[in-house]
Amino acid sequence: MLEAPSPDGPVLRRTGAKDRTLATSAAQRSSRWLTSLQVWVAVILLVIVFGSALLAAFVAPYDPNEIGLDKALQAPSVQHWFGTDQLGRDVLSRVIWGGQVSLLIAACAVALAGAFGTLLGLVAGYFGGAVDRAVMWIADVQFSLPAVILALVLVGAVGPSFANIVIVLTLANWARFARVIRSEALSLKSRDFVLLAKLGGASPLRIIAHHILPNVLGTFIVLATLDVGLIIILEATLSFLGLGVQPPDPSWGTMIADGRGYLERAWWISVCPGLALMATVLSGNLLGDTLRDRLNPIQRRRW
Amino acid sequence: MSAFLSVRDLRKTFPVSRGLLQKAELLHAVAGISFDVPAGTTFGLVGESGSGKTTTAKMVMGADEPTSGEIVIDGRDIARHDKTERFAFRRLLQPVLQDPYSALSPRMRVDRIIDEPLRIHRIYPSTKARAERVAYLLDAVGLPPSAAQRYPNEMSGGQRQRVAIARALALEPRLLVLDEPVSALDVSIQAQILNLLRDLQDRLGLTYLLISHDLAVIGFMSTQVGVLYLGRFVEVGSKETILSDARHPYSLALIASASPDVNAAPVSGEIPSPLSPPSGCVFHTRCPFARDRCRQEPPSLRQLKPNHLVACHFAETIRLETNNA
Amino acid sequence: MSDLLRVENLTTWLATESGIVTAVDDVSFSVRAGRTLALVGESGSGKSMTCSSIMRLLPGNGRIAGGRVLFEGEDLLAKSPAGMEAIRGRKIGMIVQDPMTSLNPLLDVEDQVGEVFKYHLGDRSRRLRRPKVVDVLSRVHIPAAEKRLGSYPHEFSGGMRQRVAIALNIACAPKLLIADEPTTALDVTVQQQILALLRELQRGTGMAIILVTHDLHTVQRFCDEVAIMYAGRIVEQGPVSEIFARPAHPYTQGLLRALPQLGSQEERLPLIPGQPPSLSSLPPGCRFAPRCPRATDLCRTEYPDWMATSGETRRSACWYADEVLG
Known part of the structure; x- marks a missing residue:
């Protein structure tokens, strides 16, 4: 009986009146096609990057740390697709192994930051009041500190190691999850099914776990996908600055840093890991954007 | 027959702040209502938006605390429940x-x-x-x-x-609080749900508190009807009395608007803000029969005949006037 | 008298998750000046889509697949977008259920209503527009209109807001007003006031009204003609008084019976079993057949032709219209 108001908001003014009749607009069709192309490119790139990182031991043509000074600074060729670096190491193998390290760190950090941020966001959104203010205050503090500086200080204090890098990246990234999930929880809290559960005697823990968490999972996935890219970049930045992965282990950040001095003679040392980084982050973002559009339809129309 | 649900002088006020510096005003959403619902019957609360019917429902279902007054369900005042009793009480309603x-x-x-x-x-x-x-x-x-x-x-x-x-x-449960249970549904589906609710009541001996803006729905479901306006009852009585012998001008207006009679004149104006209810009778601003007395003296909810309460100074003569008007 | 608006075989498609559905299927009706036609149906019946198609304001996933919409003899479906803009708001007005969505929250009432004069009638001067704005606001009975010119939509009650929306739409004296559930969101006593206002305006200007509603009481009180829609099609149409007294389609009959009547002592409402079919999986034959007590094999296999009943004035899409009529 109560129908959603006609979605085009029939404002009878000249402005904004959409006029669609006999033809579906060509622009609309091509944009849909473009979106699906984007998704495919992103998925294929991610499969290649993640697949080769996972299977590095089998895929990488050479030992990434095998030094051969006689082969130093060779340009890309059939033997060395991405060329060799100043120590004669195969850049492709190092990009693949470096991808493994970078992606592992990113995955751990996103999982931790996501879990921690989502938990705090749920609690803040559901309980509100002082809990909410406290959590959001801490989140604001985190937002106001530039992530790189925060990471620099922390790693500088505790020293670089795999676990420390993950912890630092988690601390620098949980607040975005907390803030977004909190606002979702806040709006879900006012829905009737939460009221009914409450009146039925359900405990807050039960309501959060059974009624709110399942409804924020879509948002969580989108956020996490988008966050992977950010964290990879942050990790590369740390490694670039010498505070991340330590030599001789390869990582995209350290490789870009190593190649800096040879940019004029051997651009491939920096550019190849840079391209891998860019492709991964871009694919993650494209996928995240598409997921966001798919999982959060603006309104589910009933007619 | 003893009442399964009994509401005594229930009130709810909300502080409403208007701007940072001004003092909060009190909004009387529910301004003292009392009614009894015997087991197995349906009490219908009818009113428009701002009448306080939803606030009342929320207080009865325990989603909102009354400012004052008592809600007694199955012989127990729900405000006096301890934690275990409250948990057990959830099963009842x-x-x-x-x-x-x-x-x-x-x-x-x-x-x-x-x-x-x-x-x-x-x-x-x-x-x-x-x-x-x-x-x-x-x-x-x-x-x-x-x-x-x-x-x-x-x-x-x-x-x-x-x-x-x-x-x-x-x-x-033994009591269902039905808050506008069919108003979001299509006509043919409404009838299905209303029939279902009546079947269930007969089979399971349920007691209903039904809230609706639709007098036809209230009339179909209820045993007893209370007409709410600005947080107060203007008329309470059996369904038959309200539908065929209503005495309050507001009840009459609601009935007119639900009947297919083409010539029924609409009531003028809209429900006033509960922040500043009118003096005297709260309905006088829209009442076609209002006189000076209505503007000054608030009418009490008085008994006209057994099981028929009306809050109107001129309840006895109102039907004559309607016919002449 | 000739028809102001004549809709012929209008068909509208809608792309949904479950494929393309026919939301408006071969719908024809006409409205004469000064008369009110009710489009009645449940959600999903296509009544709102019909109006959006007439106005050519379909959502992005809809398109008109066929038919003609003749307004004063001209086919609106053949008009250019600019030609349509000159008609919308000027010759055809439209009001919707929730005026809050059709009013701009950042404009006060004077600018809101003034815009119409500016765009459609070219009144550039705000000062010269003012008396016209006051006049149209007082025609919709906004008390002390000149004092409320500076008020914003949120400062009005629902009923007053709907009056402002009506004012916007009658400012150019349209020939036709399409009212899509104009009173659904309002209190019952206020509903009556808005309907009374519409009738008063109609008597004054002779405009035609298409009223989209699910409320049969409103139809009975307010409308001259009625077209009842079910699953995208019109199943019965004709004069309100005749159809309400003697429906000739089992769906109409069922709807009228299912309505709770004030003061009736019925224990059960006679109801229509089941629910409307999904547009993506329509039954073959008559769409109402799965819910219809009279359905025969003929109904289940073949969509009924129009059965004219009581002369030319009304028709029903039921194989057994005469029997239903009794």
């Missing part, structure tokens, strides 16, 4: 709300939605017993057993409302 789209958790399957109260209250401990109970409840509300495996977004509004009713019945 269940709400059915207006919007079946908001009332069901979107990512929960129907069987989980219905058996959640059973899990919370730890009755029917075995999975099998719960599944049987769910099947029984689905059948009771007229849904096929296959509905258990579906998600709310695969269902229509009417089916969702049936699921919501099944959930409400899971704990074998």
Whole structure:
């Protein structure tokens, strides 16, 4: 009986009146096609990057740390697709192994930051009041500190190691999850099914776990996908600055840093890991954007 | 017959702040109402937006604390419940709300939605017993057993409302608070849900507190009817009395607007802000029969005949005037 | 008298998740000046889509697949977008259920209503527009209109807001007003006031009204003609008084019976079993057949032709219209 108001908001003014009749607009069709192309490119790139990182031991043509000074600074060729670096190491193998390290760190950090941020966001959104203010205050503090500086200080204090890098990246990234999930929880809290559960005697823990968490999972996935890219970049930045992965282990950040001095003679040392980084982050973002559009339809129309 | 639900001088005021520096004003959403609902009967609360009917429903279902007054259910004042009693009391009373789209958790399957109260209250401990109970409840509300495996977004509004009713019945409550249970549904589906609610009442001996803006729905379902205006009863009586012998001009206006009579003149104006209710009789600003006395002296809710209360100074003569007007 | 608006075989498609559905299927009706036609149906019946098609304001996933919409003899479906803009708001007005969505929250009432004069009638001067704005606001009975010119939509009650929306739409004296559930969101006593206002305006200007509603009481009180829609099609149409007294389609009959009547002592409402079919999986034959007590094999296999009943004035899409009529 109560129908959603006609979605085009029939404002009878000249402005904004959409006029669609006999033809579906060509622009609309091509944009849909473009979106699906984007998704495919992103998925294929991610499969290649993640697949080769996972299977590095089998895929990488050479030992990434095998030094051969006689082969130093060779340009890309059939033997060395991405060329060799100043120590004669195969850049492709190092990009693949470096991808493994970078992606592992990113995955751990996103999982931790996501879990921690989502938990705090749920609690803040559901309980509100002082809990909410406290959590959001801490989140604001985190937002106001530039992530790189925060990471620099922390790693500088505790020293670089795999676990420390993950912890630092988690601390620098949980607040975005907390803030977004909190606002979702806040709006879900006012829905009737939460009221009914409450009146039925359900405990807050039960309501959060059974009624709110399942409804924020879509948002969580989108956020996490988008966050992977950010964290990879942050990790590369740390490694670039010498505070991340330590030599001789390869990582995209350290490789870009190593190649800096040879940019004029051997651009491939920096550019190849840079391209891998860019492709991964871009694919993650494209996928995240598409997921966001798919999982959060603006309104589910009933007619 | 003793009352299963008894409400005594119930009041609810909300502080409303207007700007930072001004003092908060008090909004009297419910300004002292009393009624009794005997077991197995339906009390219909009818009124427009701002009449306080939803606030009343919320207080009875325990979603809101009254400012003052008593709500006695099955002989116990619900404000005096301790924690265990309150938990047990949840089984006695269940709400059915207006919007079946908001009332069901979107990512929960129907069987989980219905058996959640059973899990919370730890009755029917075995999975099998719960599944049987769910099947029984689905059948009771007229849904096929296959509905258990579906998600709310695969269902229509009417089916969702049936699921919501099944959930409400899971704990074998004795009182249902029905807050606009059909106003979000299509006409042909409304009739199905109303019939279902009456069937269930007959079969299970349920007591209903029904809130609606639709006098036709109230008339079909109720034993006793209370007409609310600005948080006060203007008229209370049996369904027959209200529908055929209403004496308050506001009740008459509601009836006129629900009847197909083409020539019924609409009441003028709109419901005033409860922040500044009119002096005297709260309805005088819109009443076609208002006189000086109505503007100064608030009428009390007085008994006109057994089981018929009216808050109008001129209740005895109002019908004559309507006919002449 | 000739028809102001004549809709012929209008068909509208809608792309949904479950494929392309026919939301408006071969719908024909006409409205004469000064008369009110009710489009009645449940959600999903296509009544709102019909109006959006007439106005050519379909959502992005809809398109008109066929038919003609003749307004004063001209086919609106053949008009250019600019030609349509000159008609919308000027010759055809439209009001919707929730005026809050059709009013701009950042404009006060004077600018809101003034815009119409500016765009459609070219009144550039705000000062010269003012008396016209006051005049149209007082025609919709906004008390002390000149004092409320500076008020914003949120400062009005629902009923007053709907009056402002009506004012916007009658400012150019349209020939036709399409009212899509104009009173659904309002209190019952206020509903009556808005309907009374519409009738008063109609008597004054002779405009035609298409009223989209699900409320049969409103139809009975307010409308001259009625077209009842079910699953995208019109199943019965004709004069309100005749159809309400003697429906000739089982769906109409069922709807009228299912309506709770004030003061009736019925224990049960006679109801229509089941629910409307999904547009993506329509039954073959008559769409109402799965819910119809009279359905025969003929109904289940073949969509009924129009059965003219009581002469030319009304028709029903039921094989057994004469029997239903009794």
